[in-house]
Amino acid sequence: xxxxxxxxxxxxxxxxxxxxxxxxxxxxxxxxxxxxxxxxxxxxxxxxxxxxxxxxxxxxxxxxxxxxxxxxxxxxxxxxxxxxxxxxxxxxxxxxxxxxxxxxxxxxxxxxxxxxxxxxxxxxxxxxxxxxxxxxxxxxxxxxxxxxxxxxxxxxxxxxxxxxxxxxxxxxxxxxxxxxxxxxxxxxxxxxxxxxxxxxxxxxxxxxxxxxxxxxxxxxxxxxxxxxxxxxxxxx
Amino acid sequence: xxxxxxxxxxxxxxxxxxxxxxxxxxxxxxxxxxxxxxxxxxxxxxxxxxxxxxxxxxxxxxxxxxxxxxxxxxxxxxxxxxxxxxxxxxxxxxxxxxxxxxxxxxxxxxxxxxxxxxxxxxxxxxxxxxxxxxxxxxxxxxxxxxxxxxxxxxxxxxxxxxxxxxxxxxxxxxxxxxxx
Numbered sequence: 422x423x424x425x426x427x428x429x430x431x432x433x434x435x436x437x438x439x440x441x442x443x444x445x446x447x448x449x450x451x452x453x454x455x456x457x458x459x460x461x462x463x464x465x466x467x468x469x470x471x472x473x474x475x476x477x478x479x480x481x482x483x484x485x486x487x488x489x490x491x492x493x494x495x496x497x498x499x500x501x502x503x504x505x506x507x508x509x510x511x512x513x514x515x516x517x518x519x520x521x522x523x524x525x526x527x528x529x530x531x532x533x534x535x536x537x538x539x540x541x542x543x544x545x546x547x548x549x550x551x552x553x554x555x556x557x558x559x560x561x562x563x564x565x566x567x568x569x570x571x572x573x574x575x576x577x578x579x580x581x582x583x584x585x586x587x588x589x590x591x592x593x594x595x596x597x598x599x600x601x602x603x604x605x606x607x608x609x610x611x612x613x614x615x616x617x618x619x620x621x622x623x624x625x626x627x628x629x630x631x632x633x634x635x636x637x638x639x640x641x642x643x644x645x646x647x648x649x650x651x652x653x654x655x656x657x
Numbered sequence: 658x659x660x661x662x663x664x665x666x667x668x669x670x671x672x673x674x675x676x677x678x679x680x681x682x683x684x685x686x687x688x689x690x691x692x693x694x695x696x697x698x699x700x701x702x703x704x705x706x707x708x709x710x711x712x713x714x715x716x717x718x719x720x721x722x723x724x725x726x727x728x729x730x731x732x733x734x735x736x737x738x739x740x741x742x743x744x745x746x747x748x749x750x751x752x753x754x755x756x757x758x759x760x761x762x763x764x765x766x767x768x769x770x771x772x773x774x775x776x777x778x779x780x781x782x783x784x785x786x787x788x789x790x791x792x793x794x795x796x797x798x799x800x801x802x803x804x805x806x807x808x809x810x811x812x813x814x815x816x817x818x819x820x821x822x823x824x825x826x827x828x829x830x831x832x833x834x835x836x837x
Contacts, residue, residue, distance in 0.1 A: 457739040
């Protein structure tokens with residue numbers, strides 16, 4: 422009988438120790454969880470950050486669309502619906518389902534506005550996910566970001582094809598009189614490759630991208646000229 | 658949590674039913690395997706969170722990794738550790754208590770092959786982790802790269818893996834007493 426009671430006591434003691442062990446472990450794990458949550462923030466805050474990241478991504482996409490519109494029409498759109506996008510959701514806020522606010526400031530600058538749930542302007546970047554696009558640092562709340570059309574697109578848009586100028590050499594020279602046609606072209610005097618010409622003729626306007634890309638295949642000189650707005654001389 | 662006084666009176670009914678012994682053996686094997694998987698997952702996550710806390714409060718001055726990238730990566734890892742603990746720690750603690758009750762009620766359960774295998778695998782793994790940790794700390798000391806950060810990492814790993822090792826080593830010795 423005493424052996425049975427002794428065994429029972431031993432078993433109870435071991436079980437008590439087990440409960441104590443598990444209690445201590447649970448406290449340690451709860452402390453670890455508390456620390457972990459304090460570091461990553463609440464799931465709701467993480468959700469707000471994700472939504473804002475998506476907003477920034479969409480604004481960046483709208484910026485690209487506006488620049489495309491500008492390079493084609495040489496003017497800023499009146500409003501976002503002018504961009505003629507089939508997927509309207511890409512220019513709408515996911516939460517409010519409203520179009521992002523857009524307003525042109527002058528000929529080549531504009532503002533894109535959105536309401537943000539969080540700020541990504543914290544100085545301690547290690548404590549916050551780095552912004553995907555540095556130009557879209559934003560505070561919490563309604564914020565308008567000033568945007569400008571890039572320089573290379575401004576050059577293109579200001580370029581107006583100039584009709585060829587007829588230069589007739591002075592008769593005093595008494596030389597054969599070749600007709601010299603001078604064209605101003607964004608692709609410059611080295612724009613002699615068929616690729617560039619065809620791009621121009623195809624109505625692609627031999628844009629900076631197209632021309633530079635194509636001309637790069639012909640050599641460094643061509644690429645340099647493509648970046649500027651230089652003369653192309655054709656002698657007939 | 659209070660000790661269960663009825664442990665020894667609660668002999669599991671399946672142990673008296675010889676016809677279902679095979680099924681029970683498989684079920685206990687399943688429980689032990691899950692217990693040890695939960696133990697590994699919880700322990701690794703606890704070690705990960707502890708390591709993050711050490712880096713947060715006592716940063717390593719010799720670490721030149723990009724702070725922003727590291728912070729983002731570590732924050733992602735931290736989320737993983739938290740999720741793992743939330744899922745696996747309750748499984749571990751409940752199974753641990755349940756199996757402990759069964760073992761105390763019937764010490765013969767301690768000789769289940771799956772349990773022994775899991776214990777010995779755990780002993781080998783924790784021994785290797787502890788030994789590797791001591792070796793790398795000693796190497797760092799000889800190379801002059803020991804910092805308070807690395808020392809704390811060493812202590813944390815030693816405490817966690819060493820704790821598991823010592824507990825199961827004690828279990829093995831206890832099992833031997835019963836078998837003797």
